[in-house]
Amino acid sequence: MTTNTAHRKPLPGTALQFYDAREAVEQLRPGAWATLPYTARVHAENLVRRADPAQLPDYLRQLIERRRDLDFPWYPVRVVCHDILGQTALVDLAGLRDAIAQQGGDPAAVNPVVPVQLIVDHSLAVECGGHDPDAFTKNRAIEDRRNEDRFHFIEWTKKAFANVQVIPAGNGIMHQINLEKMSPVVHVQDDEQGKVAFPDTCVGTDSHT
Structure with missing residues (x-):
C-alpha cells in the first residue's frame, strides 16, 4: 500500500512511478544520501512512501544521523516463514476465525494483512542416502x-x-527459495495514482533470511 504523494515521480523510460528517497534525504541534509548504507537507503524509500508525512523528517534523521532515540516504522512487503513458525501463526489465525464465527462474524475476513509466503523446509530427516538413486523419493515419502x-x-x-x-x-x-524464486527484487503495485515501483523487503523467520 502506498499512501504519500510527496517525492513521487515518473520513472524515466517507463510507465511507472517511484518515490525519490534521495531527494527527501538531501532536502534535510545535502550530501547525506552518499553516506547512507544501501540498506538504509531502502529503509528511507520505505519511509518516504509509507510513513506519516508529518513525522517523516524526524524518521529520516534517525537514518542520516545514525540515531536510535526515536522509534520509526517499517512496512515490509512480505513475510517469509518456514513451516514450523509459519504454521504456528496460521493456527492462531484459524483459531481467530473460529472465535469470529462464534460471535456471528465473517471468518473469511480474517487474513494476513501482509502477504505470507510459507516454505516447507524444516521437516526432512534424511534416512536414505549414500549411492541410492531413489534416496530423494524415499526420503520424501517418509517426510x-x-x-x-x-x-x-x-x-x-x-x-x-x-x-x-x-x-x-x-x-x-x-x-535459497526466497532468493531464487520468491523475491521480485522490485515490486510493482497499482494504486489510485498509477503503477509504482519500489524495492522488495521482507521479514524472514529463519537465520539466513
Whole structure:
C-alpha cells in the first residue's frame, strides 16, 4: 500500500512511478544520501512512501544521523516463514476465525494483512542416502508420512486464507527459495495514482533470511 504523494515521480523510460528517497534525504541534509548504507537507503524509500508525512523528517534523521532515540516504522512487503513458525501463526489465525464465527462474524475476513509466503523446509530427516538413486523419493515419502496431518493443514491454509502462498516440501531450503524464486527484487503495485515501483523487503523467520 502506498499512501504519500510527496517525492513521487515518473520513472524515466517507463510507465511507472517511484518515490525519490534521495531527494527527501538531501532536502534535510545535502550530501547525506552518499553516506547512507544501501540498506538504509531502502529503509528511507520505505519511509518516504509509507510513513506519516508529518513525522517523516524526524524518521529520516534517525537514518542520516545514525540515531536510535526515536522509534520509526517499517512496512515490509512480505513475510517469509518456514513451516514450523509459519504454521504456528496460521493456527492462531484459524483459531481467530473460529472465535469470529462464534460471535456471528465473517471468518473469511480474517487474513494476513501482509502477504505470507510459507516454505516447507524444516521437516526432512534424511534416512536414505549414500549411492541410492531413489534416496530423494524415499526420503520424501517418509517426510510425507510423518507429517501427514501437518502438511494437510498447511495445504488447507493455502486455499482458505487470502495473502498466503505455500511452497510445499521437496523444493529446497527457505533462504535459497526466497532468493531464487520468491523475491521480485522490485515490486510493482497499482494504486489510485498509477503503477509504482519500489524495492522488495521482507521479514524472514529463519537465520539466513
